[in-house]
Amino acid sequence: MEQILEKESKIILPTKDIVYDTQQLNLWYGNHHALKNIDLPIRENEVTAIIGPSGCGKSTYIKTLNRMVELVPTVKTTGKILYRERNIFDADYGVEELRTKVGMVFQKPNPFPKSIYDNIAYGPRIHGIKNKKILDEIVEKSLRGAAIWDEVKDRLTTNAYSLSGGQQQRICIARCLAIEPDVILMDEPTSALDPISTLKVEELIQQLKEDYSIIIVTHNMQQAARISDKTAFFLNGEVVEYDDTDIIFSTPSDNRTEDYISGRFG
C-alpha cells in the first residue's frame, strides 16, 4: 500500500481510507487490450470522476470494479483490485457478495417493469428481507435519499415506466441505495437526461458523498469539474493522470490531459 502511495506522489497524503485500490490491472476483450497497467487508489467519501474520450476504457474500468464486465464472455483480466483490502478477483470472493456492497447506476435508466415500490424493494428482497414493515421503511428511506420521495410517495404502486427519464434515473439511484451499499458506481448516469434532470442528479451526488464513496464515469468534463473531488483521465486504456479535480482542470501535468480538457480532441 505504501508503495502505491509513493508512486502517486502528487496526491496529498490521505486523511481518508482507501476503498478501492487497483494494482496493475490489465483487461482484454478477446485480443483487444482494453485496460493497460491501471494503478488507481480511490478514497472513501469522495467523488472520483473518470473522464476520457470514447473507447478509452473508462466504462470498462468501472464495470470491472463490480465485475459486471464479466457478463461479456471473452473478458480476461490480470492484476488486482483490492476492495477494502481484499482482492475482488479472489476465487472465494463471490460476485454476489461484492455487488451487495458496491451498487451501480447505469447509463440508461433501467427500472424493472414493476411498481416503484417493487423496484426499490427488489434488492432487499433478494437479500432475504421479507418483513413488510422493514421493507416499507427501506423504500421510504431510499426514495428520500435519492430526493424523489415527495414526487412519488402518492403513487408507489404505479409502474416505474410511467415516470420521466430523470425520475426513472433517480428511482434507479434509490434502488441502488436500498441495498445500503458502501460504494456507488455510476456509468455516465446523466448522459440520457435533460439539463434539469442532470442538475438534480448532480445535486444528489453531492449529498450522497457524505455517506457513500462514489465513482462516476462521465463524458461531460464540466460535470466532472463541478461534482468530483478527484479526477482520473483515461486515454487508450491507460491512466494518463490522476489527481485532485482542481489540479487536473487548472494545471494538469501531462500535455494530453491539457489537450483533452481544453477540447483539442475527444
Next chain:
Amino acid sequence: MKYVHHDSVVKRMQNRLTVNRIFKTIFFLATLFALLTLAILFYRIISQGVGYLTLDFFQNFGSRFPAKAGIKAALVGSIWLMCVVAPVSLFLGVGTAIYLEEYAKKNKLNDFIRMNISNLSGVPSVVFGLLGLTIFVRTLSLGNSILAAGFTMSLLILPVIIVAAQEAIRAVPKDIREASYGMGATKWQTIVNVVLPSAIPGILTGGILALSRAVGETAPLIVIGVPVIIQFLPENLLSQFTALPMQIYDWAKRPQLEFQSVAAAGILVLMMFLLIMNSIAVFIRNKFQKRY
C-alpha cells in the same frame, strides 16, 4: 455537375408508379387466394357438419351407424392428452430454453445444440411417432396409453416450444438483467424475478400455439397404435384412449357417405377446440404485455 436530372425523374415517375400498382395487385391477389380457399373449406365443413352437431353428438361414443356416432370418447381423450402434453412439454421446453439462453456458455458445442434444436422442429411427425413407439410404448411398456401418446406429442412439439421460449427470453432487455445482477442477485433470482415475468407472454403464446399443433396431429397417434372406436372414457393415465384427429380420420375414410358429414362435424369440434386454445394465447399476450 448535377447527377439528378429532375426533368427525366418526372418523366419516369409514371412508370415507377405503374410498377408499384402492379405489385400491389399481385400481393393482394395472393392474400385473396389464401383467404378464399379457407372460406370455401369453412363453408363446406360447416354446411356439411353442422346438422350432426347436436347434443347427442357430444354424448355418444363411436358407432357403426352414422346417426349414432358421437365424439365423446375422442373429445375427452384429447383433453386428457393435453393434460399430459402441456405440463411435460412446457416444463422441459422452458427449462431447456432457460439453460441455453442463461446458463450455457457460448461455445461450439452449444451452438451446435442450438442449431439442431431448430432443425428438429422440421422433422416429420411420423418420425416422432416411431420414436414414441420404440421408447414409450415398447421399451418402457406404457402401451398405447395416454401417457405414451402424451410423451410422444411432447417430444414432437418440444423444439417449437424451446425456440419460442428462447426468443422470448432473448427479447428481455439486457439492461434490466444488468440492474438485477448489479444488486447482487444470483442468476436464478434474476431469472425468476426479472427475466421470466417479462418473457412469460411470449413463452405462453408460443407454447399454446405448439399445443394446438399437438391437438391436431394424427400421424404419431396412428404409429403408436391408438385405437379408434372406444366405448369407455379413460380412467387414468395408463388407460387406452382415442383423440379427435384419430376419430375424424377414421370417419373420413369410411365408405358410407353419411360418415363424411359426421367427419365434418368432428372437424368443427376440433376447430372449436383450437380456436379456444388460440384465444387463450391471445388473451394471455394482451393481458401480460409489458412496456419497455
